[in-house]
Amino acid sequence: MPSIKVNHLVKSFAEKNAVNDINFELGEHEFLVLVGPSGCGKTTTLRMLAGLEPATSGDIFFGEKRVNEIRPKERNVAMVFQDYAVFPHMTVYENIAYGLRSRRAASSLIKERVPKAAKTFRIDHLLQRKPRQLSGGERQRVALSRAMVRDADLYLYDEPLANLDAQLRYQAREDIMALHKEKQSPSVYVTHDQSEAMAMGDRIAVMRNGRIEQIGTGAELYERPNSLFVAYFIGTPSINLFEADVAAENDSLFVRTPAFSLQLPEARKSALQPYAGRKIKVGIRPEDLHVPRMAQFQVTEHNQLQGAVNVIEPSSTGCAVYMSTLESTPQDFVATLRTRMPASYIGKEVPLAVNMDKMHFFDLETERSILAN
Ligand SMILES: Nc1ncnc2c1ncn2[C@@H]1O[C@H](COP(=O)(O)OP(=O)(O)O)[C@@H](O)[C@H]1O
Ligand SMILES: [Mg+2]
Numbered sequence: 532m533p534s535i536k537v538n539h540l541v542k543s544f545a546e547k548n549a550v551n552d553i554n555f556e557l558g559e560h561e562f563l564v565l566v567g568p569s570g571c572g573k574t575t576t577l578r579m580l581a582g583l584e585p586a587t588s589g590d591i592f593f594g595e596k597r598v599n600e601i602r603p604k605e606r607n608v609a610m611v612f613q614d615y616a617v618f619p620h621m622t623v624y625e626n627i628a629y630g631l632r633s634r635r636a637a638s639s640l641i642k643e644r645v646p647k648a649a650k651t652f653r654i655d656h657l658l659q660r661k662p663r664q665l666s667g668g669e670r671q672r673v674a675l676s677r678a679m680v681r682d683a684d685l686y687l688y689d690e691p692l693a694n695l696d697a698q699l700r701y702q703a704r705e706d707i708m709a710l711h712k713e714k715q716s717p718s719v720y721v722t723h724d725q726s727e728a729m730a731m732g733d734r735i736a737v738m739r740n741g742r743i744e745q746i747g748t749g750a751e752l753y754e755r756p757n758s759l760f761v762a763y764f765i766g767t768p769s770i771n772l773f774e775a776d777v778a779a780e781n782d783s784l785f786v787r788t789p790a791f792s793l794q795l796p797e798a799r800k801s802a803l804q805p806y807a808g809r810k811i812k813v814g815i816r817p818e819d820l821h822v823p824r825m826a827q828f829q830v831t832e833h834n835q836l837q838g839a840v841n842v843i844e845p846s847s848t849g850c851a852v853y854m855s856t857l858e859s860t861p862q863d864f865v866a867t868l869r870t871r872m873p874a875s876y877i878g879k880e881v882p883l884a885v886n887m888d889k890m891h892f893f894d895l896e897t898e899r900s901i902l903a904n
Contacts, residue, residue, distance in 0.1 A: 534559045534717045535580070535685060540589035542575050549575040551741035553589070558733075560715045562708075566728035566764075567738030573721040574613070576738075577687045580719060581608045593684060604633075609683035611691040615674045617662045623649070624658040627676045634681070648676040652706055668699045675703065679710050686711075686718040692727070704731060725765050729753075737761050753816075757903035759893045762814050768851060770814040770891065771864040779807040785833075786813050786892075790856035794833035796887050802901055803892060811901065814891035817851065820866035826884040834885050838864065840876045854881075 535557035542550040550572040557563050565573045578584035580591060582603035591598050598606055609630065617626050627645045636644075649655040652672035654665075662670050675691060688707070692700045708731060711718055722728055728735045729749040736746040737760070745752060745761045756762035762770050775786040784795040784803055793813075795803055803811075823830045838854035839861070849869040855861035857880065866883055892901040 534561075534594060535719075536590075536592040537580075538590040538592070540576070540579060540591065541587045542572070542579060542584065543587045548587075548741050550579070553741075553743055555736060555743065555746055557717045557719065559717060562711050562718045562720065562731065562733045564728040564732030564735045565719060565721045565738055566723065566725055566732075566735055567744075568764075569723055571738040572741040573723075573738060574689055577610065577689050577719060577721055580685065581610050581687055582606050583610075607684045608687060609678040609681050609685070610687040611674050611678045611689065613690045613693060615670050617670055617673050617677070619662050621661070622658065623654060623660050623662070623665070623673050626662070626673050627658075627680055630677055630681045644680045645676075648680040651679070651710060652676045652703070668695050668703075671695060672703065672706075675707065679714075682714075683716060686714075686716055688718070688720040690721055690723065693722070693724075700727075707731070726767060729765070735765075737764055754889075755900070755903065756891065757900050759812060759814075759898040759900075762891055762893070762900070766816060768817050768865045768867070770816050771820075773813050773815075773856075773862065773864075774810055774895070775813045776810055777803055777806040777808065779804075786811070786890075788856070789858040790862070791836035792833070793836070793885055793887060793890075794831075795890075798888070799890075799892075799902075806892075806894075806901065810895055812893040812895060812898075814893065815864075815885060816889065816891075817865045817867040819886040819889040820864075820868075820883040821886065822868060822870060823882055823884045825868075825870060826886070828884070828886060828888075830884040834887050835882050836885060837880055837882050838866075839880050840872070840878065843872050843874060843877060845871060852876075 537553055537555050540550055540553040541548060553576060567573060579586050586599055624645055627648055628641050631641050646655055649658055652675050654669055654672050657669060692703050695703060720731060734746060734748055735752055737744045739760055745757050752761055752765045773788050775788045778785045778787050784800050786793050837857050840852055840854055842853040844851040850872050852866045852868060852872055855863055894901055
């Protein structure tokens, strides 16, 4: 049974729909991440779940119960806000204890829980300080501790790590995941950072203009994006996109640009056949470009393209090679290789093999994936 269910949720401010018909279910132990660019409606969605913002229309269910009219305090939701919202006049200890006290928890429980939560987020040595005596990172961990100290039915996080530097962010991410493992309560976590979403979410909902574009596991979104937007939003470096002609020749289909001609695999022919003679957008993930002799598939003249090497950026697993296509108006693209490329290749032209089974295809007008139905 889903623990949380959201049906046709809408929120309008004046004439604008900040949230425009959102639907999702959240499993009993699930950690769902809402990800999308600034202004797409993430915070508004969370605030409606918490009860801080009334929905314009639609339903929110916690279990069997419709909670639209239930006040925030009775929803038993713990929320971590982007701007921390810690109380400046209270000590760290009192800040963390606040949620428990306001729910009249027994003092023995407070004494037990507060130091434990503080320890989890490594601020147990700061319990007597006031927020102004803390760094931004420490203040954020006070806000996290305050939310986690309670046994809430739902945990909501609004970009809680956005203001931390990289090192602290990774650490806090681990802490949140560890706590989620322990509590197992349903959680909705908001971020604009797709790599954070990929690292944390059991499932991820990609939002755009108040709607959910696609919801699925990280692997599903990465391997089977249903739109150009999702394909481009998920994955670093971003997917390479080319406008191409679909050409039928004898019994084969090709995607062609001035720079390359690639033959489509049998399994893709029926989906692409209706586009013969038309233009589409093709997407090739940087990791689906390979040094020909290292490719795990048979390399022919019909699954290779050429590029000029501009920049080589070493990584822990190999390197990212920033290249340009060979045509009168060259187009930039990037390949991530599982091998090092010597700097002597800079400025040279190299062939790369394309894993055609992993190629993505998008309708130019609708921007929907041609493979998704
Ligand atoms: N209280 C409000 N009054 C008017 N417009 C708002 C209000 N809150 C949010 N919005 C608008 O709704 C849209 C979504 O905002 P928000 O949910 O904060 O986006 P996100 O958290 O994804 O950045 C934005 O265009 C924002 O300007
Ligand atoms: Mg926001």
